[in-house]
Amino acid sequence: MSKYLSRIAAAALLAATLGLSPPSVEIKNDAFSPKTLTITAGQTVTFTNDDDDAHTVTATDGSFDSKGLDTNGRWNHVFAKLGTYTYFCELHPFMKGTIIVKAATP
Amino acid sequence: MKRASFLEHVAWTGAGIAYTLGSTGLLTGRAIASDAAGTIEFVQISDSHIGFHLPANPDVSGTLKMAVDAINAMPSQPAFVVHTGDITHLSTATQFDDARAILSQLRAPLIALPGEHDVIGNDFKPYLTNFRIPHSTPGGWASWDASGVHYVVLLNVFNFEKLGLLGSDQLEWLRKDLAGIGRTTPIVVFTHVPLYALYPQWGWTTEDGAKALALLQPFDRVTVLNGHIHQIVTHQEGNIRFASADATAYPQPKPGSAPKPGPVTLPRGDLLRAIGYRTVEIDGGNLRFEDSALG
Numbered sequence: 001m002s003k004y005l006s007r008i009a010a011a012a013l014l015a016a017t018l019g020l021s022p023p024s025v026e027i028k029n030d031a032f033s034p035k036t037l038t039i040t041a042g043q044t045v046t047f048t049n050d051d052d053d054a055h056t057v058t059a060t061d062g063s064f065d066s067k068g069l070d071t072n073g074r075w076n077h078v079f080a081k082l083g084t085y086t087y088f089c090e091l092h093p094f095m096k097g098t099i100i101v102k103a104a105t106p
Numbered sequence: 107m108k109r110a111s112f113l114e115h116v117a118w119t120g121a122g123i124a125y126t127l128g129s130t131g132l133l134t135g136r137a138i139a140s141d142a143a144g145t146i147e148f149v150q151i152s153d154s155h156i157g158f159h160l161p162a163n164p165d166v167s168g169t170l171k172m173a174v175d176a177i178n179a180m181p182s183q184p185a186f187v188v189h190t191g192d193i194t195h196l197s198t199a200t201q202f203d204d205a206r207a208i209l210s211q212l213r214a215p216l217i218a219l220p221g222e223h224d225v226i227g228n229d230f231k232p233y234l235t236n237f238r239i240p241h242s243t244p245g246g247w248a249s250w251d252a253s254g255v256h257y258v259v260l261l262n263v264f265n266f267e268k269l270g271l272l273g274s275d276q277l278e279w280l281r282k283d284l285a286g287i288g289r290t291t292p293i294v295v296f297t298h299v300p301l302y303a304l305y306p307q308w309g310w311t312t313e314d315g316a317k318a319l320a321l322l323q324p325f326d327r328v329t330v331l332n333g334h335i336h337q338i339v340t341h342q343e344g345n346i347r348f349a350s351a352d353a354t355a356y357p358q359p360k361p362g363s364a365p366k367p368g369p370v371t372l373p374r375g376d377l378l379r380a381i382g383y384r385t386v387e388i389d390g391g392n393l394r395f396e397d398s399a400l401g
Binding site: 029030051052053054056058060065067068070071088090091092093094 | 157160162195196197198222223226227228266267268269309365366367368369
Protein backbone atom coordinates (compact mmCIF):
# COMPACT_ATOMS: atom_id res chain seq x y z
CA MET A 1 0.00 0.00 0.00
CA SER A 2 2.71 2.47 1.04
CA LYS A 3 4.65 1.53 -2.07
CA TYR A 4 1.60 2.27 -4.15
CA LEU A 5 1.07 5.65 -2.44
CA SER A 6 4.70 6.62 -2.84
CA ARG A 7 4.43 5.86 -6.55
CA ILE A 8 1.42 8.15 -6.80
CA ALA A 9 3.34 10.84 -4.92
CA ALA A 10 6.30 10.40 -7.24
CA ALA A 11 4.04 10.61 -10.27
CA ALA A 12 2.36 13.75 -8.92
CA LEU A 13 5.76 15.33 -8.25
CA LEU A 14 6.89 14.48 -11.77
CA ALA A 15 3.70 15.87 -13.26
CA ALA A 16 4.06 19.08 -11.25
CA THR A 17 7.72 19.42 -12.29
CA LEU A 18 6.77 19.06 -15.92
CA GLY A 19 3.92 21.53 -15.57
CA LEU A 20 1.38 18.75 -16.01
CA SER A 21 -0.34 19.03 -12.65
CA PRO A 22 -4.09 18.87 -13.14
CA PRO A 23 -5.56 22.34 -13.54
CA SER A 24 -7.48 23.43 -10.49
CA VAL A 25 -9.38 26.38 -9.09
CA GLU A 26 -9.58 27.02 -5.39
CA ILE A 27 -12.62 28.76 -3.94
CA LYS A 28 -11.69 30.75 -0.88
CA ASN A 29 -12.74 34.01 0.78
CA ASP A 30 -15.59 34.46 -1.69
CA ALA A 31 -13.27 34.33 -4.71
CA PHE A 32 -12.11 31.93 -7.42
CA SER A 33 -8.34 31.48 -7.56
CA PRO A 34 -6.88 31.79 -10.08
CA LYS A 35 -9.53 34.11 -11.40
CA THR A 36 -8.51 33.27 -14.97
CA LEU A 37 -7.19 29.83 -15.83
CA THR A 38 -5.87 28.80 -19.25
CA ILE A 39 -6.00 25.11 -20.13
CA THR A 40 -5.92 22.94 -23.24
CA ALA A 41 -8.97 21.29 -24.72
CA GLY A 42 -9.92 18.02 -23.07
CA GLN A 43 -8.39 18.87 -19.71
CA THR A 44 -10.31 18.40 -16.50
CA VAL A 45 -10.46 21.28 -14.06
CA THR A 46 -10.96 20.50 -10.39
CA PHE A 47 -12.83 23.15 -8.39
CA THR A 48 -12.40 22.88 -4.63
CA ASN A 49 -14.44 24.80 -2.09
CA ASP A 50 -12.05 25.71 0.74
CA ASP A 51 -14.43 28.32 2.11
CA ASP A 52 -16.69 28.30 5.16
CA ASP A 53 -19.71 28.98 2.95
CA ALA A 54 -21.40 27.06 0.15
CA HIS A 55 -20.66 28.08 -3.44
CA THR A 56 -21.45 27.09 -7.00
CA VAL A 57 -19.46 27.07 -10.24
CA THR A 58 -22.05 28.15 -12.80
CA ALA A 59 -21.33 28.97 -16.44
CA THR A 60 -22.72 32.25 -17.71
CA ASP A 61 -23.80 30.48 -20.92
CA GLY A 62 -25.37 27.62 -18.97
CA SER A 63 -22.93 25.02 -20.34
CA PHE A 64 -21.87 23.76 -16.90
CA ASP A 65 -23.07 23.99 -13.31
CA SER A 66 -21.58 22.37 -10.23
CA LYS A 67 -24.82 22.91 -8.23
CA GLY A 68 -24.23 23.44 -4.51
CA LEU A 69 -20.62 22.86 -3.44
CA ASP A 70 -20.39 22.42 0.29
CA THR A 71 -17.28 23.31 2.30
CA ASN A 72 -14.48 20.92 1.24
CA GLY A 73 -16.64 19.95 -1.74
CA ARG A 74 -14.89 19.15 -4.99
CA TRP A 75 -16.21 19.24 -8.54
CA ASN A 76 -14.53 18.20 -11.78
CA HIS A 77 -15.42 19.37 -15.23
CA VAL A 78 -13.93 18.41 -18.59
CA PHE A 79 -13.54 21.33 -20.99
CA ALA A 80 -13.74 19.66 -24.39
CA LYS A 81 -14.41 22.65 -26.63
CA LEU A 82 -12.20 25.63 -27.33
CA GLY A 83 -13.40 28.96 -26.07
CA THR A 84 -13.52 31.43 -23.21
CA TYR A 85 -15.95 30.43 -20.49
CA THR A 86 -17.01 32.91 -17.85
CA TYR A 87 -18.61 31.56 -14.72
CA PHE A 88 -19.89 32.83 -11.38
CA CYS A 89 -21.21 31.64 -8.00
CA GLU A 90 -24.98 31.56 -7.97
CA LEU A 91 -25.05 32.23 -4.22
CA HIS A 92 -22.57 35.12 -4.50
CA PRO A 93 -22.90 36.45 -8.07
CA PHE A 94 -20.12 38.99 -7.50
CA MET A 95 -17.72 36.02 -7.55
CA LYS A 96 -16.62 35.59 -11.14
CA GLY A 97 -14.02 33.51 -12.96
CA THR A 98 -12.87 32.65 -16.49
CA ILE A 99 -11.58 29.44 -18.05
CA ILE A 100 -9.76 29.88 -21.37
CA VAL A 101 -9.61 26.66 -23.38
CA LYS A 102 -6.90 26.58 -26.06
CA ALA A 103 -6.00 23.95 -28.62
CA ALA A 104 -3.50 21.38 -27.44
CA THR A 105 -0.12 22.03 -29.11
CA PRO A 106 1.01 18.96 -31.07
CA MET B 107 -42.38 43.84 30.07
CA LYS B 108 -39.53 46.24 29.49
CA ARG B 109 -36.82 45.22 27.07
CA ALA B 110 -34.09 44.86 29.70
CA SER B 111 -36.05 42.74 32.11
CA PHE B 112 -37.51 40.82 29.21
CA LEU B 113 -34.03 39.88 28.05
CA GLU B 114 -32.93 39.03 31.56
CA HIS B 115 -35.96 36.81 31.99
CA VAL B 116 -35.34 35.05 28.71
CA ALA B 117 -31.70 34.59 29.59
CA TRP B 118 -32.58 33.13 32.97
CA THR B 119 -35.17 30.70 31.66
CA GLY B 120 -32.80 29.81 28.85
CA ALA B 121 -29.94 28.97 31.18
CA GLY B 122 -31.98 27.54 34.03
CA ILE B 123 -34.62 25.52 32.32
CA ALA B 124 -34.07 24.99 28.66
CA TYR B 125 -30.54 23.66 28.87
CA THR B 126 -29.82 22.41 32.38
CA LEU B 127 -32.84 20.13 32.21
CA GLY B 128 -32.29 19.39 28.58
CA SER B 129 -35.71 20.63 27.53
CA THR B 130 -36.08 22.26 24.14
CA GLY B 131 -37.15 25.76 25.05
CA LEU B 132 -40.81 25.06 25.85
CA LEU B 133 -40.81 26.97 29.08
CA THR B 134 -38.90 29.86 27.58
CA GLY B 135 -41.61 30.25 24.98
CA ARG B 136 -44.40 30.08 27.52
CA ALA B 137 -42.79 32.70 29.72
CA ILE B 138 -42.41 35.10 26.81
CA ALA B 139 -45.95 34.75 25.59
CA SER B 140 -47.62 35.12 29.00
CA ASP B 141 -45.67 38.32 29.64
CA ALA B 142 -46.41 39.89 26.27
CA ALA B 143 -48.67 42.93 26.31
CA GLY B 144 -50.82 42.13 23.29
CA THR B 145 -51.72 39.22 21.09
CA ILE B 146 -49.08 37.85 18.79
CA GLU B 147 -50.32 38.08 15.22
CA PHE B 148 -47.49 36.22 13.54
CA VAL B 149 -43.97 34.94 14.14
CA GLN B 150 -40.99 35.31 11.81
CA ILE B 151 -38.17 32.79 11.59
CA SER B 152 -35.41 32.77 8.99
CA ASP B 153 -32.23 31.25 7.60
CA SER B 154 -32.31 27.74 9.04
CA HIS B 155 -29.73 26.37 6.54
CA ILE B 156 -30.70 22.75 7.18
CA GLY B 157 -27.70 20.67 6.11
CA PHE B 158 -25.08 23.16 7.34
CA HIS B 159 -22.63 21.32 9.60
CA LEU B 160 -19.62 23.55 10.34
CA PRO B 161 -18.55 24.57 13.87
CA ALA B 162 -20.62 27.78 13.68
CA ASN B 163 -23.60 25.48 14.33
CA PRO B 164 -23.13 21.71 14.11
CA ASP B 165 -26.82 21.17 14.91
CA VAL B 166 -28.94 23.51 12.78
CA SER B 167 -31.85 21.05 12.95
CA GLY B 168 -31.71 21.22 16.73
CA THR B 169 -31.80 25.01 16.87
CA LEU B 170 -34.66 25.20 14.34
CA LYS B 171 -36.53 22.70 16.49
CA MET B 172 -35.90 24.88 19.55
CA ALA B 173 -37.53 27.79 17.73
CA VAL B 174 -40.46 25.61 16.62
CA ASP B 175 -40.97 24.33 20.18
CA ALA B 176 -40.87 27.85 21.61
CA ILE B 177 -43.49 28.99 19.09
CA ASN B 178 -45.67 25.95 19.72
CA ALA B 179 -45.57 26.67 23.44
CA MET B 180 -47.17 30.07 23.03
CA PRO B 181 -50.58 29.77 24.71
CA SER B 182 -52.21 31.90 22.05
CA GLN B 183 -51.04 30.59 18.70
CA PRO B 184 -50.09 33.12 16.01
CA ALA B 185 -52.23 33.33 12.86
CA PHE B 186 -49.19 32.09 10.95
CA VAL B 187 -45.42 31.62 11.08
CA VAL B 188 -43.41 33.09 8.21
CA HIS B 189 -40.01 31.67 7.27
CA THR B 190 -38.11 34.28 5.26
CA GLY B 191 -35.87 31.88 3.34
CA ASP B 192 -32.71 29.80 3.26
CA ILE B 193 -34.66 26.93 4.72
CA THR B 194 -31.95 24.57 3.44
CA HIS B 195 -28.23 25.02 2.87
CA LEU B 196 -27.78 23.31 -0.51
CA SER B 197 -31.32 22.66 -1.85
CA THR B 198 -30.91 18.89 -1.66
CA ALA B 199 -33.92 16.55 -1.38
CA THR B 200 -32.70 15.28 2.01
CA GLN B 201 -32.33 18.79 3.36
CA PHE B 202 -35.83 19.72 2.19
CA ASP B 203 -37.19 16.52 3.78
CA ASP B 204 -35.44 17.27 7.07
CA ALA B 205 -36.62 20.88 7.07
CA ARG B 206 -40.20 19.90 6.28
CA ALA B 207 -40.18 17.28 9.06
CA ILE B 208 -39.29 19.96 11.61
CA LEU B 209 -41.40 22.81 10.25
CA SER B 210 -44.47 20.60 9.85
CA GLN B 211 -44.46 20.33 13.66
CA LEU B 212 -45.57 23.96 13.89
CA ARG B 213 -49.10 24.27 15.25
CA ALA B 214 -49.69 27.48 13.27
CA PRO B 215 -49.83 27.54 9.45
CA LEU B 216 -46.48 28.10 7.75
CA ILE B 217 -45.70 30.60 5.00
CA ALA B 218 -42.19 29.79 3.72
CA LEU B 219 -40.25 31.91 1.23
CA PRO B 220 -37.28 30.53 -0.68
CA GLY B 221 -33.81 31.97 -0.20
CA GLU B 222 -31.03 31.62 -2.77
CA HIS B 223 -29.86 28.50 -0.92
CA ASP B 224 -33.25 26.89 -1.66
CA VAL B 225 -33.11 27.37 -5.44
CA ILE B 226 -29.52 26.30 -6.23
CA GLY B 227 -29.12 25.29 -9.86
CA ASN B 228 -31.79 27.89 -10.66
CA ASP B 229 -34.24 25.14 -9.77
CA PHE B 230 -37.50 26.30 -8.18
CA LYS B 231 -39.07 22.83 -8.11
CA PRO B 232 -37.77 21.28 -4.86
CA TYR B 233 -38.86 24.40 -2.98
CA LEU B 234 -42.29 24.45 -4.65
CA THR B 235 -42.82 20.75 -3.99
CA ASN B 236 -42.17 21.20 -0.31
CA PHE B 237 -43.14 24.74 0.62
CA ARG B 238 -45.27 26.44 -2.04
CA ILE B 239 -47.16 29.36 -0.49
CA PRO B 240 -50.91 28.71 -0.66
CA HIS B 241 -52.65 30.67 -3.43
CA SER B 242 -49.36 32.09 -4.70
CA THR B 243 -48.95 33.32 -8.27
CA PRO B 244 -47.23 31.05 -10.82
CA GLY B 245 -44.04 33.01 -10.08
CA GLY B 246 -44.31 32.04 -6.41
CA TRP B 247 -44.99 35.49 -4.94
CA ALA B 248 -48.26 36.14 -3.13
CA SER B 249 -50.52 38.54 -1.25
CA TRP B 250 -53.44 38.19 1.13
CA ASP B 251 -55.46 40.21 3.63
CA ALA B 252 -55.86 39.32 7.27
CA SER B 253 -56.66 41.20 10.48
CA GLY B 254 -56.84 44.50 8.60
CA VAL B 255 -53.34 44.08 7.19
CA HIS B 256 -52.36 43.61 3.55
CA TYR B 257 -49.55 41.03 3.40
CA VAL B 258 -47.23 40.74 0.41
CA VAL B 259 -44.54 38.13 -0.29
CA LEU B 260 -41.90 39.24 -2.80
CA LEU B 261 -39.29 36.82 -4.09
CA ASN B 262 -35.88 38.28 -4.93
CA VAL B 263 -33.71 35.18 -5.23
CA PHE B 264 -34.48 33.82 -8.69
CA ASN B 265 -32.38 35.73 -11.12
CA PHE B 266 -29.41 33.64 -11.72
CA GLU B 267 -26.62 36.15 -12.13
CA LYS B 268 -27.99 38.86 -9.89
CA LEU B 269 -28.91 38.13 -6.36
CA GLY B 270 -31.50 40.52 -5.10
CA LEU B 271 -33.67 41.07 -8.16
CA LEU B 272 -37.47 41.17 -8.41
CA GLY B 273 -37.84 41.44 -12.17
CA SER B 274 -40.38 43.34 -14.23
CA ASP B 275 -43.13 40.67 -14.04
CA GLN B 276 -43.16 40.76 -10.26
CA LEU B 277 -42.99 44.56 -10.13
CA GLU B 278 -45.93 44.81 -12.52
CA TRP B 279 -47.86 42.33 -10.39
CA LEU B 280 -47.05 44.41 -7.28
CA ARG B 281 -48.28 47.60 -8.96
CA LYS B 282 -51.62 45.94 -9.74
CA ASP B 283 -51.81 44.25 -6.35
CA LEU B 284 -51.44 47.55 -4.49
CA ALA B 285 -53.82 49.44 -6.78
CA GLY B 286 -56.87 48.36 -4.82
CA ILE B 287 -55.42 48.93 -1.35
CA GLY B 288 -56.35 51.96 0.75
CA ARG B 289 -53.55 54.31 1.79
CA THR B 290 -54.15 53.82 5.47
CA THR B 291 -54.14 50.03 5.28
CA PRO B 292 -51.05 48.68 7.03
CA ILE B 293 -48.88 46.73 4.60
CA VAL B 294 -46.42 44.04 5.63
CA VAL B 295 -43.95 42.81 3.02
CA PHE B 296 -41.83 39.67 3.40
CA THR B 297 -38.67 39.13 1.34
CA HIS B 298 -35.51 37.09 1.71
CA VAL B 299 -32.80 39.51 0.52
CA PRO B 300 -33.11 43.08 1.90
CA LEU B 301 -35.22 45.23 -0.42
CA TYR B 302 -33.04 48.33 0.12
CA ALA B 303 -29.28 48.80 -0.22
CA LEU B 304 -28.38 47.55 3.25
CA TYR B 305 -24.80 46.64 2.30
CA PRO B 306 -24.38 46.22 -1.46
CA GLN B 307 -20.67 45.38 -1.11
CA TRP B 308 -21.74 42.01 0.29
CA GLY B 309 -24.72 41.65 -2.03
CA TRP B 310 -27.14 42.67 0.71
CA THR B 311 -29.41 44.63 -1.60
CA THR B 312 -32.09 44.20 -4.26
CA GLU B 313 -31.04 45.76 -7.52
CA ASP B 314 -34.54 46.85 -8.53
CA GLY B 315 -35.79 47.12 -4.94
CA ALA B 316 -36.17 50.89 -5.27
CA LYS B 317 -38.93 50.31 -7.83
CA ALA B 318 -40.88 48.23 -5.34
CA LEU B 319 -40.28 50.80 -2.61
CA ALA B 320 -41.59 53.58 -4.89
CA LEU B 321 -44.82 51.60 -5.23
CA LEU B 322 -45.02 51.15 -1.46
CA GLN B 323 -44.05 54.68 -0.46
CA PRO B 324 -47.58 56.23 -0.87
CA PHE B 325 -48.94 54.03 1.90
CA ASP B 326 -49.00 55.32 5.47
CA ARG B 327 -47.61 52.28 7.23
CA VAL B 328 -45.37 49.79 5.47
CA THR B 329 -43.15 47.24 7.17
CA VAL B 330 -40.65 45.12 5.25
CA LEU B 331 -39.33 42.04 7.08
CA ASN B 332 -36.51 40.02 5.56
CA GLY B 333 -33.81 37.44 6.29
CA HIS B 334 -30.57 36.65 4.44
CA ILE B 335 -28.15 38.61 6.62
CA HIS B 336 -28.57 36.59 9.83
CA GLN B 337 -28.86 39.58 12.13
CA ILE B 338 -31.28 42.26 13.22
CA VAL B 339 -30.85 45.51 11.34
CA THR B 340 -33.61 48.12 11.35
CA HIS B 341 -33.96 51.01 8.95
CA GLN B 342 -36.54 53.58 7.89
CA GLU B 343 -37.20 55.29 4.56
CA GLY B 344 -40.20 57.62 4.61
CA ASN B 345 -43.19 55.56 5.69
CA ILE B 346 -41.40 52.29 5.16
CA ARG B 347 -39.85 50.50 8.09
CA PHE B 348 -37.37 47.67 7.53
CA ALA B 349 -36.24 44.96 9.92
CA SER B 350 -34.07 42.02 9.01
CA ALA B 351 -34.26 39.01 11.32
CA ASP B 352 -31.85 36.75 13.14
CA ALA B 353 -31.26 33.30 11.70
CA THR B 354 -32.09 30.06 13.46
CA ALA B 355 -28.75 28.68 12.21
CA TYR B 356 -25.80 31.03 12.88
CA PRO B 357 -24.98 34.75 12.90
CA GLN B 358 -23.06 36.63 10.21
CA PRO B 359 -20.71 39.59 10.76
CA LYS B 360 -22.03 43.12 10.99
CA PRO B 361 -21.83 44.85 7.60
CA GLY B 362 -18.21 45.74 6.86
CA SER B 363 -16.86 44.35 10.14
CA ALA B 364 -15.17 41.39 8.42
CA PRO B 365 -13.48 40.82 5.05
CA LYS B 366 -16.53 38.90 3.86
CA PRO B 367 -19.93 37.66 5.03
CA GLY B 368 -20.24 34.09 6.27
CA PRO B 369 -20.82 32.03 9.40
CA VAL B 370 -19.49 33.47 12.66
CA THR B 371 -18.39 30.79 15.12
CA LEU B 372 -19.25 31.48 18.76
CA PRO B 373 -19.28 29.36 21.92
CA ARG B 374 -22.60 27.46 22.20
CA GLY B 375 -24.12 29.81 24.79
CA ASP B 376 -23.27 32.89 22.73
CA LEU B 377 -24.59 31.21 19.58
CA LEU B 378 -27.98 30.68 21.20
CA ARG B 379 -28.08 34.36 22.16
CA ALA B 380 -27.32 35.34 18.55
CA ILE B 381 -30.08 33.29 16.87
CA GLY B 382 -33.81 33.24 17.45
CA TYR B 383 -37.24 34.28 16.27
CA ARG B 384 -39.41 37.39 16.09
CA THR B 385 -42.93 37.83 17.40
CA VAL B 386 -45.10 40.54 15.85
CA GLU B 387 -48.12 42.14 17.42
CA ILE B 388 -50.55 44.35 15.56
CA ASP B 389 -52.23 46.99 17.64
CA GLY B 390 -54.56 49.43 15.91
CA GLY B 391 -52.73 48.92 12.65
CA ASN B 392 -49.32 49.47 14.23
CA LEU B 393 -46.79 46.69 14.20
CA ARG B 394 -44.73 45.96 17.27
CA PHE B 395 -42.06 43.34 17.10
CA GLU B 396 -39.95 41.65 19.69
CA ASP B 397 -36.89 39.57 18.87
CA SER B 398 -36.26 36.62 21.15
CA ALA B 399 -33.02 34.70 21.32
CA LEU B 400 -32.94 30.93 21.74
CA GLY B 401 -30.69 31.20 24.78
